[in-house]
Amino acid sequence: MKKNFLTGLCLVIGLSLTPLHAALNLGWMKTSPARNFTSEDWEILKAAVATALNEKDDGETVEWNNDATGSHGSVKPVSRVEVDGRECRDVEVRNFAGNLNGGGTFRLCRMEDGTWKLLSAGSQ
8 A cells, every 4th residue: 555655646746756766765666657757747747637636527537648758647536525624536547658557546635725635545
């Protein structure tokens, strides 16, 4: 679960993990498409996540693609729930980069300032 949580966290908040990977020796990145993401890939993914969470109904898929790198994926909200009085959404995320693919289902909750925070992650 720790691997899935970290993968989800990286996928959802769009951290550029190249320097972090080197500093922390995150071996699980070897099998994650995120290992091949460029900063531009992360920006495109973050925009897709924001669009899915803020503009799409459950079941509507937002596709993302970076023609420059070939990286691509999708973000699909699947349900809305309330957790501790906060609006939350479960989203399915799939990503492809290099010869790697991966994804999972993630629960994000809207904070008081309007940002979305990862609550939980699971693998697919």
